[in-house]
Amino acid sequence: MGDTLDLTRRSWLRLAGAGAAAAAGLVRAPGIAGPSTALGAGAGHEPQGPYTAMRHAGHAMGPVGRVTSDALNPTAFLRSWNFSDLAPDKRARHYTETRRPDGSLLREYHLAAVDREIEIAPGVFFPAWTFNGQVPGPTLRATEGDRVRVTFVNEGSHPHTIHFHGWHPPEMDGSLPEHQVLPGAQFVYEFDAEPFGLHLYHCHALPLKRHIHKGLYGAFIVDPKDPRPAADELVMVMNGFDTNFDADNEVYAVNSIANHYMHEPIKVEVGALVRMYLVNVTEFDLLNSLHLHGMFFNVNRTGTSRSATETTDTIMLCQGERAILETRFRYPGRFMFHAHQSEFAELGWMGMFEAAGGRRDT
Ligand SMILES: [Cu+2]
Secondary structure: OOOOOOOOOOOHHHOOOHHHHHHOOOOOOOOOOOOOOOOHHHHOOOOOOHHHHHHHOOOOOOOOOOOOOOOOOHHHHHOOOOOOOOOHHHHHHHEEEEEOOOOOEEEEEEEEEEEEEEEEEOOEEEEEEEEOOEOOOOOEEEEOOOEEEEEEEEOOOOOEOOEEOOOOOHHHOOOOHHHOEOOOOEEEEEEEOOOOEEEEEEOOOOOHHHHHHOOOEEEEEEEOOOOOOOOEEEEEEEEEEOOOOOOOOOEEEEOOOOOHHHHOOEEEEOOOEEEEEEEEOOOOOOEEEEEEOOOOEEEEEOOOOOOOOEEEOEEEEEOOOEEEEEEEOOOOEEEEEEOOOHHHHHOOOEEEEEEEOOOOOO
16 A cells, blocks of 8 residues: 555545554554554544534545543643642642742742653654653743743753743853753753743754754743733644654644544633633744634734734734734634644644633623
């Protein structure tokens, strides 16, 4: 089967069965725990929800089925920051906060670079470099004026750094050769959280595109001292994965797992304010985008002002760009969201919101 296959990035995900996938070098080796079949009907994981209809209609796009790994739960990731997804005793090992005399907080984090294989589509495993075992890394969140202290331990196999966006002195930049933290070593990054906005952090070791693409990135939210209105807040990191190392992505997603929110729609309340922290860290493609069906949203680019600069239903971000999006769902039901680059959508960057309850007060 594999002899004459021309495995283009548009076609490989549609191929059913392990043979084709193995030919592309995309599945686990036999004998390693985990699924040995990869894509399509042979995977043994019947798709649920709205995606089922699409597949049965013969129009299935991209990966089908569910990943079997529970290493990263994109649903929990949406609403987790400062390790709020962990039990208190576990959380205390990664995050503590201490009130300072001026009322601001000292926020102390422990992050480790760890090599880890992650499942990004059913049966498709990616040899990631991660912060704390997850891609994206944990979302860090502080208030303007807080002191941030991050103890970074490199438990990986390559030199890494953490480069934070935001104000900080040059020695905290994590971008120069002398800033590299060698395997087994550690470094403490310390700076004041400013300005308020939606920032990110990522490894800045060379070659940069490989170190970022491998998974060493995360969102860094700095809230204004006078907080934004209460909302249902969601962290959405647009990323892609080059599974065959040809400097081109084969899988796209929000929060790493292809089509996760098709299988498990993001539940929101009708009429409630929804605030999306949208970050683009997609490597190898100049741009990524988000399009939300059936409504418009307000855009606050980089989150550095308190008012919206734009109202639209589609936003485009270059790599490294971020934006805060706010909307209220007017109608109950399911609303699709996806990259408006159709190719990205077909390769996994697609999801659903499910609005219910509440009252229609907008
Ligand atoms: Cu690195």
